Amino acid sequence: MPETVPENPSTAAGLSPSRARNLVVAIAAVVLSVVVVLGIGTQSTVPSLPELAASAVPYEVAQTNGKPTLLEFYANWCTSCQAMAGDMAELRENYGDRINFVMLNIDNNTWLPEMLAYRVEGIPHFVYLEATGDPIATAVGEQPRQILAENLDALIAQAPLPHRQLLGRQSEVDREILSRQAVVNDDPRSVRLNKVNKAL
Numbered sequence: 001m002p003e004t005v006p007e008n009p010s011t012a013a014g015l016s017p018s019r020a021r022n023l024v025v026a027i028a029a030v031v032l033s034v035v036v037v038l039g040i041g042t043q044s045t046v047p048s049l050p051e052l053a054a055s056a057v058p059y060e061v062a063q064t065n066g067k068p069t070l071l072e073f074y075a076n077w078c079t080s081c082q083a084m085a086g087d088m089a090e091l092r093e094n095y096g097d098r099i100n101f102v103m104l105n106i107d108n109n110t111w112l113p114e115m116l117a118y119r120v121e122g123i124p125h126f127v128y129l130e131a132t133g134d135p136i137a138t139a140v141g142e143q144p145r146q147i148l149a150e151n152l153d154a155l156i157a158q159a160p161l162p163h164r165q166l167l168g169r170q171s172e173v174d175r176e177i178l179s180r181q182a183v184v185n186d187d188p189r190s191v192r193l194n195k196v197n198k199a200l
């Protein structure tokens with residue numbers, strides 16, 4: 001009795017083994033492409049720093065609208081600022097009706113008086129301002145969203161901030177020098193600088 005050889009399913013369907021392999025690879029490629037496209041479409045879109053800055057409350061408006069303010073000094077190249085962009089967008093969405101979110105780019109020389117006044121030496125640099133525009137606390141570096149949220153809740157309630165770094169104190173000598181500079185300095189930008197220094 002002759003021995004029967006089992007038939008290969010791919011040859012029974014009229015496909016050679018290499019064609020069957022190519023078909024499997026093509027199907028896998030299509031499936032992976034669909035997964036990638038769906039994955040990209042469902043990712044959350046985190047706004048960029050320029051987008052956040054463009055929609056931020058202008059500094060001058062925040063100084064006069066009677067709401068407390070979270071002032072952020074940032075730069076587009078700052079990786080910590082970029083890492084916080086999603087959290088800042090979420091905080092702005094939750095608190096934006098009660099708190100001004102102001103962003104000042106340190107690469108823009110327009111903000112040099114404010115950078116000097118608030119002693120910006122690292123970014124991101126956050127300044128908490130009362131509704132009167134007076135600074136009450138500062139924080140430097142990447143901050144957890146929860147810490148910022150708790151501080152914002154306290155700022156709204158006009159309560160002491162639970163997570164604060166006080167603005168540095170000045171010695172009497174520094175205050176005396178600053179007051180002499182205010183008399184001598186005719187620069188109109190110094191008015192804002194002197195107002196902030198007097199508040200400290």
